Amino acid sequence: MTGTIVNAAAIVVGGLLGVFLRRGIPEPVKKTVMQGLGLSVLLIGAKMALKTENVILPVISLVAGGALGQAVDIEKRLSALACRLEAGFGGGDGRLSGAFITASLVYCVGAMAIVGSIEDGLNGNPSILFAKSALDGVASVIFGSTLGPGVVFSALPVFLYQGAITLLAGTLKDFLAGEVMSELTATGGLLILGIGINILGLREIKVGNLLPALAVVMVVSLVARM
Numbered sequence: 001m002t003g004t005i006v007n008a009a010a011i012v013v014g015g016l017l018g019v020f021l022r023r024g025i026p027e028p029v030k031k032t033v034m035q036g037l038g039l040s041v042l043l044i045g046a047k048m049a050l051k052t053e054n055v056i057l058p059v060i061s062l063v064a065g066g067a068l069g070q071a072v073d074i075e076k077r078l079s080a081l082a083c084r085l086e087a088g089f090g091g092g093d094g095r096l097s098g099a100f101i102t103a104s105l106v107y108c109v110g111a112m113a114i115v116g117s118i119e120d121g122l123n124g125n126p127s128i129l130f131a132k133s134a135l136d137g138v139a140s141v142i143f144g145s146t147l148g149p150g151v152v153f154s155a156l157p158v159f160l161y162q163g164a165i166t167l168l169a170g171t172l173k174d175f176l177a178g179e180v181m182s183e184l185t186a187t188g189g190l191l192i193l194g195i196g197i198n199i200l201g202l203r204e205i206k207v208g209n210l211l212p213a214l215a216v217v218m219v220v221s222l223v224a225r226m
Helices: 002-020 027-049 056-072 074-090 095-108 111-123 127-147 155-172 178-200 213-225
Strands: none
Touching: 002 095, 002 111, 002 127, 002 155, 027 127, 027 178, 056 074, 056 178, 056 213, 074 095, 095 127, 095 155, 095 178, 111 127, 111 155, 111 178, 178 213
């Protein structure tokens, strides 16, 4: 759990620093940096998506996972959670919700979160999560200065999500073969692409409702391997 704890702390520190620097960063600079971050997220997502060895598996997983996520309406539930936080801390202007959801998805959906948590849980090696902490800390400064204090609260789902993977890694050891990880990474990459599109404001994609695809692709990949 060491890597996850450090990762969550980096997000909190970076987010608070970003909020503190908010008024000292000119609006054009914020906008340009956010656009650069959005493009970087697209690049990361594309690179991850190309890891697939069988393109049909991520496609099936996104369709099935999206149907499940929409039925549960994960995005709405995330928004409800953020709005409850906003009612208590955010002043009710709606900005906390968007910052919480955007930052949570960026930090939770990705190969480094999954692989790093597994490595930390299986081998007690948090080095991947330490590297992710550095990246997330820098991103939190930008998000905090641009999106507001909701970024700080995203440390909670990161802690719970990565911590759960770390604790369950031992039981998943026999199932996480190379092919499964490739398709898991590729599917996560497609979700990252959706986040990049949202950051750039090109189109609204309910990435939260697509999150079950990560679980579906593991099952589909295991079945395809048999």
